[in-house]
Amino acid sequence: MDKPVELAECEPSFGSLFPSTRYFEIDSKIAGERFSAWVTLPAQYADETQRFPVVYQVDGNLFFPATAPFHQALPSDSLSPLVPFILVSVGYSNAESQDWQWLRVRDLLPPGEPVPEAMLQAVEYSVQAGLLSKEKGDRYLAMFGEPAADKFLGFLEGELHPALAAAFRMDEDDVGLWGDSYGGLFAAYVAIKRSDLFKRIGAGSPGIIENSQIFKLHRQAVDSKEDYSGRRLHITFAARELTQPTIYQWLVARGTTELLAQTTLHPLPGLQVSTEIIPLETHLTAGVPAWFSFLRACYGRSPQVQP
Secondary structure (H helix, E strand, O other): OOOOOOOOOOOOHHHHHOEEEEEEEOOOOOOEEEEEEEEEEEEHHHHHOOEEEEEEEHHHHHHHHHHHHHHHHHHHHOOOEEEOOOEEEEEEEEHHHHHHHHHHHHHHOOOOOOEEEEEEHHHHHHOOOOOOOHHHHHHHHHHOOOOOOOHHHHHHHHHHHHHHHHOOOEEEEEEEEEEEEEEHHHHHHHHHHHOOOOOEEEEEOOOOOOOHHHHHHHHHHHHOOOOOOOOOEEEEEEEEHOOOOHHHHHHHHHHHHHHHHHHHHHHOOOOOOEEEEEOOOOOOOOOOHHHHHHHHHHOOOOOOOOO
């Protein structure tokens, strides 16, 4: 009988898994925190005469591994090709990467945004179950009381983007942003605040609750009569968030449909708003399909007709 083949367990290098990506960490003076950035280049970047649009993706610890492997192939997709762009996935440093799901609440919620009781209970349960130390649980609960999306936006606009623009060939007039869940709430916040940097914005299943600051900001933006021409907001839902009687009907679906209603009844001048329902998916599983929906809506180009 032949000797069984032996398994040689090892750790593949980052470069072997993501050959077109470079990883950075940066200390933010504005936010007072350390963040990470995975920069994934398109195949066309080899042409040194070109500059490329750039899309920032929040919750990079979750979405970078799921979306970066497709990145270089997307412009040549025969059915739905995209404009080549630089992908920047923003997340948390190696030291804090295990806690990204709690830290994001601090960075992605607008100042004054209420945190649902379910989120507070999740922290308390994690402490009771031994998944979080009491010290960390207390830290996160304190963070939830002082959300700081304004500081995180300041970090993206004033620190991270200038540093990356100096290192990579970016089209400074074509910068996008995408986020899902609380990342989608952050994206909607950035769109309504009329960021000077981000013009094409995607909000996947944004966690907009009934008394969200988003509605106050929208009313203020309408009253300001500022021009939003040249800007786009693409909003997606997961079908089961809308149709299934779960917590997501009132944590996501109710508030987001109200935002869509307000953008129709009281539109921001020039802002192009589009939306898509992701069929069959849940809040958890719709994130990656929502990413591709945003790219098709905001960075799509016509497929070449085959002879």
